[in-house]
Amino acid sequence: MLTILLAFAASSLAQQVYIPAEGSSRPQCVANLSYATAAPSFTFRQFAFTQVETIRTATSIPRPTSTPSFAPPYAFLSHLVPNLTTTQWGNWDPSRTLSATDVGKPYGNASWTALWTSISFSNFSRGIYSTTVTPTPVPSSDLVLPPPDYFGPRDCYYFPEDFILGVAGSAAQIEGAVADEGRTPAIVDIASIGNSLSSDFVTNENYYLYKQDIERIAAMGIKYYSFSIPWSRILPFVVYGSPVNKPGLNHYDDLINFVISKGMLPTVTLLHTDTPLQFYANYTDTRIAPGAGIGYIDGGFQRSFKNQSFEDAFVHYGKILMTHFADRVPVWFTFNEPLLGSLNGKSVNAVIKSHARLYHFYHGVINGTGSVSLKFNDNFGVPRDPKNQDDVDATNHFNDFQVATFANPIFLGIDYPEAFKMTIPDFVPLSAEDLVYINGTADFFAIDPYTATIVSPPENRTVASCASNSTDPLRPYCVTQSLITTTGWNIGYRSQTYVYMTPTYFRTYLSYLWNTYKSPIMITEFGFPVFGEDEKALSDQLFDSPRSWYYQSFMSEMLKSIWQDGVKVLGAFAWSFADNWEFGDFTAHYGIQTVNRTTQERHYKKSFFELVDFVESRRQKAH
Known part of the structure; x- marks a missing residue:
């Protein structure tokens, strides 16, 4: 018999509730307590197979009867982006010898081609499509729900009628066609140079298959589709004064219209880790050595190109997209996880101020009635021992650095947290006027909370001493992170990557965000890569029960957060709607x-059906 020790020193307490060896309580069985002492009755009877296979199918989103509008159309907003010119460029293919006759033109075909030929690509490849594919309806046989797992959620709560359920993807990770229809190089396109990484040249060919992808999402009953638009496909030469790529505009105009025609609504991210490569003198400048900066890749936020700051160029790009598409797009995200793309304090300053400028442009200039926010990353830190103040302080430092750095000025109108200022000496001070302008420039709190991590202070030194030491290997967070509890167990069921299944901590996180930043919350990404899935047969990949457990457990804890903790959660977007380039x-x-x-x-996959079924079977009906 397993004996569970109840006496632990305070320093070894972890994030668990310890139970007696007799087992856990079963509150759902209160009505059947008589079985606890009664003896079973054994009888013979006529045998017959009684199992019945119930066949259910997914319910597609109905076609819309009207088209909502969230801002005036471009014809009424074009004066806000004056002097725009449009042109078009072709495709770059290193297997063909191309010669342009407009040498010397700053934005001509020769200049466009030179942006690709200046990079030493190896194994540049193209997909099987070169034009948009006409979609075909999804056969009903593909929409049959899979057999459920035996053990499932036991909650009895409901989602509000207007709860948002969506799926997400980003251009760099799904589109492919990186050198087609006028797009110029972005930092993600050179990720494979000089190492063994796979390239994004083909990925899912969503650039040509977007209608079929949208058709499949709509057939599953999903209402919201979140995607990003590459800056380098809209403005191949990046800066204000350069021409807009007409095929690029037409592509996303058609994509948005097709989403709406299927009864869905689009949400757009302006920058998802795909800064144009022209901001860098050398492609190796995109990499941040461990401990040499804040994030993992230099997103270029602190850089300039042709005497235009990133901030000014990005705001111009955002204005182009908003004026063209804001009439049909209800939700806009300026940046995706900007902390991970920040090199230094100037990077953070550029993100916050450019975001605020676009927020004011959307609501104050074009009078958009939709929403604007930006997505934050944070593998939510939980203290190793919640009764140990040093662990709690380290955890607050960890979460402040990742989230409050941006959220303090944007949601609360207050200065950067001390965790950021004590670690990043070149931070740009925010004046009182800055804080007034930035305060309230997000309509909800958007977060990508994939998993949790256990936090404690660094060994043999303090958080403060680490923060002041530019060579400390624990910078910039200056805490010890662990995925092993003090009992020796993993924090949760492990995935293929850094994601562990931590649903109860997810509920804690929602409460932390809601009560700290006083704003409704949107889960803009969360997902789970099943361990070893790439090595499995197709049928086994489709029966992805661990991913279902992840989604259903997180959503169940979200319901508890809404109903028991009073947290306003607007919705959730699953990452990702299809396997992609990570x-x-x-x-x-x-x-x-x-x-x-x-x-x-x-x-x-099974998880797609069960995520939708989980939400829709618990959605409140219209009165």
Whole structure:
């Protein structure tokens, strides 16, 4: 018999509730307590197979009867982006010898081609498509729900009628066609140079298969589709005064219209880790050595190009997209996880101020009635021992650095947290006028809370001493992170990557965000790459129970957060709607659909059905 020790020193307490060896309570069984002492009755009877296989199918989003409008159309807003010119460029293919006759023109075909030929690509490849594919309806046989797992959620709560359920993807990770229809290089395109990473040249070929992807998402009953638009496909030469790529505008105009025609609503991210490469003198400048900066890749936020700051150029790009598409797009995200793309304090300053400028442009100039925010990353830190003040202080430092650095000025109108200022000496001070302008420039709190991590102070030194030492290997967070509890167990069920299944901590996190920043919360990404999925047969990839457990447990804890903790959660977007390119890796499958990278055929996974079924079976009905 397993004996569980109840006496632990205070220093070894972890994030668990310890139970007697007799087992856990079963509150759902209160009505059947008589079985606890009664003897069973054994009888013979006529045998017959009684199992019945129930066949259910997904319910597609109905076609819209009207088209909502969230801002005036471009014809009424074009004066806000004056002197725009449009042109178009072709495709770059290193296997063909191309010669341009407009040498010397700053924005001509020769200049455009030179942006690609200046990079030493190896194994540059193209997909099997070169034009938009006409979608086909999803057969009903593909929409049959899978057999459920035996053990499932036991909650009895409901989602509000207007709860948002969506799926997400980003251009760099799904589109491919990186050198087609006028797009110029971005930092993600050179990720594979000089190392063994896979490239994003083909990925899911969503650039040509977007209608089929949207058709498949709508057929599953998803209402919201979140995607990003590459800056380098809209403004191939990046800066104010350069021409806009007409095919690029037409592509996303058609994509948005097709989303709406299927009864869905689009949400757009302006920058998802794909800064144009022209901001860098050398492609190696995009990499941040461990401990040499804040994030993992230099997003270029502190840089300039042709005497235009990133901030000014990005705001111009954002204005182009908003004036063209804000009439049909209800939700805008300026940046995705900007902390991970920040090199220094100037990077953070540029993100916050450019975001605020676009927020004011959307609501104050074009009078948009939708929403604007930016997505934060944070593997939520929980203290190793919640009764140990040093662990609690280290955890607050960890979470402040990742979230409060941006959220303090944007949501609370207050200065950067001390965790940031004590660690990053070149931070740009925010004046009183800055804080007034920045305060309240997000309509909800957007977060990508994939997992949790256990936090304690650094060994043999303090957080403060680490923060003041520019060579300390624990910088910039200056805490010890662990995925092993003090009992020796993993913090949760492990995935292929850094994600562990930590649903109860997710509920804690929602309460932390709600009560700290006083804003409604949107889960803009969360997902789970099943361990070893890439090595499995297709049928086993489709029956992805661990991913279902992840989504259902997180959503169940979200319901408890809404009803028991009083937290306002607006919705959730699953990452990702299909297996994709995880910034150099195809083996980590985050998708709720499989993708055959040779044929580009897609298949629904079990988790897709069960996530939708979980929400829709618990959605409040209209009165």
